[in-house]
Amino acid sequence: MTVPISDVKVNDLVFVKPGEKVPVDGEIIEGTTAIDESMITGESLPVDKTAGDMVIGATINKNGFIKIKATKVGKETALSQIIRVVEQAQGSKAPIQRMADQISGIFVPIVVGIAVLTFLIWFFFVDPGNVTSALETFIAVIVIACPCALGLATPTSIMAGSGRAAESGILFKGGEHLEVTQSLDTVVLDKTGTVTKGEPSLTDVLAYANWTEDTLLQLAGSAEQQSEHPLARAITDGMKERGLEAVEVEAFQADPGHGIEVKAAGHKLLIGTRKLLQKHHIQYEQIEASVTTLEEQGKTAMLVAIDGEVAGIVAVADTIKSSSPQAIARLKEQGIHVVMMTGDNKLTAEAIAKQAGIDHVIAEVLPEEKGSHCSASGTGKESRHGRRRYQ
Incomplete structure (x- = not known):
């Protein structure tokens, strides 16, 4: 029986054929397959799965017929959480935007006050009794002096920037993180799908x-x-x-x-x-x-x-991607320290890093540990590569 994804409930059993997308997060109850999780993890090679293993919604079942039990549906799935992060980033206010709002909050009343004063002066002294002429000058002051661009440009640019980054697989947790990219001194790259094809x-x-x-x-x-x-x-x-x-x-x-x-x-x-x-x-x-x-x-x-x-x-x-060495060389020319972090063994990681021109490698890191590695390195600790900050 085929039903809409929105009708699937926790603990429902779902059959997934080869080549189909896994509809929800769940646990394999029956069957063996290989799952393409590249859209979530970036790993190019499918992961072998069997009964008892977990699968993630929106990943692709490559070559086996499996039966899964739904564990997370709707807004609780991993994909929905990623979408939520992007939406929150687009709706969040960066420090520069809050400053713009404060300035606008002061500037707008002043502009409106000047416009009203201009209307009164024009109506009573410059061109007495001419409402049309006084109204034109009032509108002219509002249009010219009102800080519309100041209030709209910043949120518009943040929304456009975070959306464009998401299309390229880069997720910003908030507008403040997008703003500080101008002062980055270190970039941490994953290996699979980023440095490699x-x-x-x-x-x-x-x-x-x-x-x-x-x-x-x-x-x-x-x-x-x-x-x-x-x-x-x-x-x-x-x-x-x-x-x-x-x-x-x-x-x-x-x-x-x-x-x-x-x-x-x-x-x-x-x-x-x-x-x-x-x-x-x-x-x-x-x-x-x-x-x-x-x-x-x-x-x-x-x-x-x-x-x-x-x-x-x-x-x-x-x-390795043909564009990787060139991109990494451009980052180095801008004075940015490039680090490659991967779950692969050290020998494998260093071989790829050497081809790409990356000098510093952090290998054998589990996916859930990558965030803590960046946080620990972002506290200003010294390393053999000097002081570095991860944004």
């Missing part, structure tokens, strides 16, 4: 034994065509970019959280994590060092086994 792409293909890189990628890409996972699409797109044609896939089975089992071109393929190969008792010690190296570079390495033997590695990663 926010979507995975193929970076490495390593072949072993008697297999070539093209053959390995052709088989892996053909197998992954049957999957809807973004990592699978990255491998498939990489195959097409190299001009390789897909081969026929005879059988496909997904092992959620571990990888896939496929029969293609007469070969049995396993593509996925170490656990997948362990499950099938396939030795991979000879490529462990290469897998570790790729992971230290911030890449997701997938092991490939063909016909019961390890055959190679395909790696994907969220690569």
